[in-house]
Amino acid sequence: MENQKILPAAIDLPLNPKVLEEVISKAKDWALMHGVCMRSKTNFNMDSLQFAPFVLTPSLYPRKEFEKAVNLQTILNELIHNVAHDTEFLRETLAGTIQVDEFTSNLFKIYETVLAEGITQILTLGLLRSDYFNTTNNNILQVEFNTIASSFGGISSKFQLFHSYILSELGHYDKIKNLPENNALSGLCDAMVEAWNIIGNTKAAILFIIEDVTYNICDQRFHEFHIRENYPHVKVIRKTLTDVFNTGVLGSNKELIVDGIVISVVYFRAGYEPGHYHSQNEWSARLMIERSSAIKCPSIHYHLAGTKKVQQALAKPGILKRFLTDEDEITRVKEIFTGLYSLDKEEGGDKVVEMVLKNPEGYVMKPQREGGGNNIYGSDIPEKLTTMSEEERSAYIVMDRIFPPISRSYMIRPGAQGAPSIVDMVSELGIFGAIIGTKEKILYNRQVGHMLRTKGSSANEGGVAAGMGALDSPYLFD
Template identity: 55%
Template sequence: MATCGSYCCDGDFNKDDVSTTRTIESCLPLPLPDEILEDIVPKAKDFAILHGAGMRYRSNYDPDSLQLAPFFLLPSAFPRREFDRVVKLQSIVNILMHRIAHDYQFLKDALEKTIKVDDFTRRLWDIYTTVREEGISQLISLGMFRCDYFYSVPSQIAQQVEINTIASSFGALAARISVMHRYVLGEMRKPELLGHLPENDALAGLCGGMIAAWDAYGCPKAVILFIVEDVTYNICDQRFHEYEIRRQRPDIHVIRRNLTQISQRGRLTSDKRLVIDGDEIAVVYFRAGYEPGQYHSEAEWEARLTVERSKAIKSPSIHYHLAGTKKVQQEIARPGVLNKFLSDSEAKLVSQLFTGLYTLDMSPEGDQAVQMAMDNPERFVLKPQREGGGNNVYGQEIRMVLEKIKDSQEREAYILMDRIRPPIQQNYLIRAHEPVKLVEVVSELGIFGTILGTAKDIQFSKFAGHMLRTKLSSVNEGGVAAGLGALDSVFLFD
C-alpha cells in the first residue's frame, strides 16, 4: 500500500484494452482500522445531516422527514492538472453554448432528423419556433450549466460526458459535502491534507447568477420562480438555493410552482409579463421540465409555452434547452464546427475535452457507427435525447437495441459516444440504514458555469463551482437522486 497522499498505477496499462483500468490510491491508506471507522462514521453522518445533506427517498417518501443523502466518507482523488484545466475552460464553454443556442440555423440543421422520431424534442422545438415566429419577448437568457467529465485512463485527460443546460443540480449539496470532508480529515488528525481540497462556492455562484438576472429584469417587486417537480425528493439542494438568494439579497422573494400549477394560475399580461398568483415573475429557474413524465397533459405543455412567451428571464430559455440535447453535442464535436463559434485557439482547447461522438443518422456515416457499436458494444454508450439519469444504454444491451432499430429512422433519436474509462479507487459508501461498505468506485466531476446576456451582448461568463458524483465501478449510471450514486468531493493530486 502506498503511503498517505501518494498515487500509483497498478500494473501496465494497454491503451487498446478497454477492460484494463488503472487504479489510484485514496487520500488515506485503506482499509481504515475498525476503531477509526467506529469513531468517524457517526461523526460524518451527524455533520452531513445537520448541515443539510439530506433527501427524501422515493421508497419511503415522507414530507415531514429527511434521510441522509448518500455520500462517501473520504474525498476522492482527481488530478489537479485536469481539474484546473476544465475550470479555466468553463467560461469559454459557457460562451460556446450561448452562441450555439442563438444560432437558429445550426440548431435546425442539427435537430431536423431527431425531431421527426423523438416526440419530446419535437415538442420543445415547436415551442422554440412558435416564440421565434411571434417575436421573442425577452432577449436576455440566463445559463446555469454543468459540464460533466470523467478522467480518462487511456488519454490521461478529463473528457466531457455531457453538458447540462437545464436543472443542473447538486450545487448546494456539493458545497456541503466538501465542508464535511474538511471536518472528517480534521477529526482524523490529517490537517496537512486540507490543502488538497479546493474551495467550492457552487451555491453562491449559481445563486449569484439568478440575482444578476433579477437585477437585469429591473422590477423591484418581481419574484424568482422555481419550476419544480410534483414531488421533490432532492429538496435540500433546491431549498438551499432559495435560502442563499435570501441571504445575499433579502429583498428578493422566491416562489415554487410545478407546471400544472402554472397552467392553472399563471397568465400573461398584454405586454407579456408573466404573473402567477398575483406575483410578477422576473426570473424562471427550471428544476423540472427536462423529461416527458413531467408533462402529464397538454396543460403542462401550454404552461411551458406561456413561460417561454413571457418577458421573464429564463434559465434555461427554450433555445438553451435545445442546445443541451445530445444530438447538438454530437454535432459540436464534428471537425471544424467549433471554429464557427470560437476563435481558433479557443476551439483547439475545447476540442480536447471531447471523446468520440458519432451520428446514427440514416446515412453511410450512421451505418458505419451502427456496425461499429454492434461489433464492439463494450466500447460505447448509446444516448437518447434525455436528461435526469437512467436513460443511457450500455454493453450488450446496445447490440439488442440496435438490432431492433438499425433499419428504421428511430435510431436517429440516439447518438453514440465512446465509453470513457476512468480510474478505479476505493472509498467508504455511507447510506441511511445500511452498513458502511468499502467499495471500488469511479468519480464524475461536474463543473458549474453561469452566463447572462443576449445574442449580441454577454454581460458575464463565469466558473461557478464544482461537484463530484461517485458511483460503484460495477454500475453504469450514477445519478444520486435516482439512487445510483453518492455525493463526494475532490481531493486533488499532482
C-alpha cells in the same frame, strides 16, 4: 475494455473497525445537521429527510485536469450560448431527431412558435454544468453538457467542509489544503439575482419550476434560502408547471404573472423529462413562460442546445469555428471531446451501427434526455440497435465509453446494514458555469463551482438523485 488504473486513497485504508464505526456515525450526523440530505423515494415523507449517499473520504483527482476543467468553463459557456442563438444550426442538427422523438419535437414546436411570434425576452440566463471523466492517462474527457436543472450546486458546496471535518477527525488536518474551495451555491444564486437586477422590477419574484414531488429538496431549497438570506429584498416562489397553467397569465406587456405575482426570472428545476408534462396543460404552461418577458433559465433554445444530438454535432470537424473565433480556445475545447457518432443513415449511421455491434462494451447509446437512468450500455446495445428502425435511431447518439481510473473508499448509503466494505469506484467531475446575454452581447460569464459524483466501478449510471451515485469531493494531487 481499457485497463483501468487504480489510484491510491487520500488516506491509508482500511480504517480500524472501531474508528470506522465512530467516524461514520459522526459523518452521518454532520450530513443530517448541515442539509446534505434528500427525501427518501422508498419511504417518502414530507416531514423527514435522510442523508444523501456520500463517499467517506475524498477521491483523488489530478490537479492539472481539475484546473483545466475550471479554466475551460467560461469558454464552454460562450460556446453553448452561441449555439443556442444559432437557429439554423439547431434546425439542421435536430431535424431527424424531432421526427422520431416526441419530447424533443414538443420542445421544438415551442421554439418555432416563439420564433415566429418574435422572442419577447432576448436576454437569457444559463446555469450550466459540464461533466467529465478523467482517463487512466490523466486527461479529462467531456461526458455531457447540462443546460437545464444542473443540480447539486447547493449540496456540493457543503462537501469541502464535510471532508475537511472527516479528515480532521481521522488525524489528517494537514491534507485539507488539497480540497479545493467550492462556492457553487453562491455563484449560481448570484447569477439569478443578477438577472433579476437586470429586469429591474423590485416587486417581481424569481420563480422556481419544480416537480410534483421533490426528492432532492435540500439542493433546491439551499438556492432559495441563500437568496433570501443574502438578498432579502428578492422574493422566490416555487410552482409546478401545472400550477403555472392554473394560476398563470401574461400581462398587457407580456409580463408573467403567477398566482398574482409578477415573475422576472424563471429557474427550471423540472421540465427536462416527459414525466413532468402530464397533459397538454403543462406544455401550454411552458409555452406561456417562453412567450413572457421573464428571463428564462433555460430558455427553450438553451434547452435544445443541451441535447445529446447537439453535443455530437459539435464534435464534427470544423464545426467549433462556427461558434468560437479564438484558435487556442477551439483547440482546448476539441481536446476534451471523446468519440461521438450519429446514428442517422445520411450521416453514416449504418457504419456506426456496424462498428458498435463489433464491440458494444466500448460504447454508450444516449437519448435526448436528462436526469439519469436513460443511457444504454455494453451488452444491452445490440438488442436495442437491432430492434430499431433507421428512423428511430435518430433519437440517439453513440459515444465512446470512457473508463476512468479506479479509486477506493467507503460508500455510505442511508439504511445500509452492518459495517461497509471498501469498494472500487469511479468519479465524474462537474464544473458549474453562469452566463447572461443576448445573441449579440454577453453581459456576464463566470465559472462558479464544482461537484464530484462517484459510483461503483461496475455501475453504469451515476446519478445521485436517480439513486445510483454518491456525493464526493476532489482531493487534488500533482
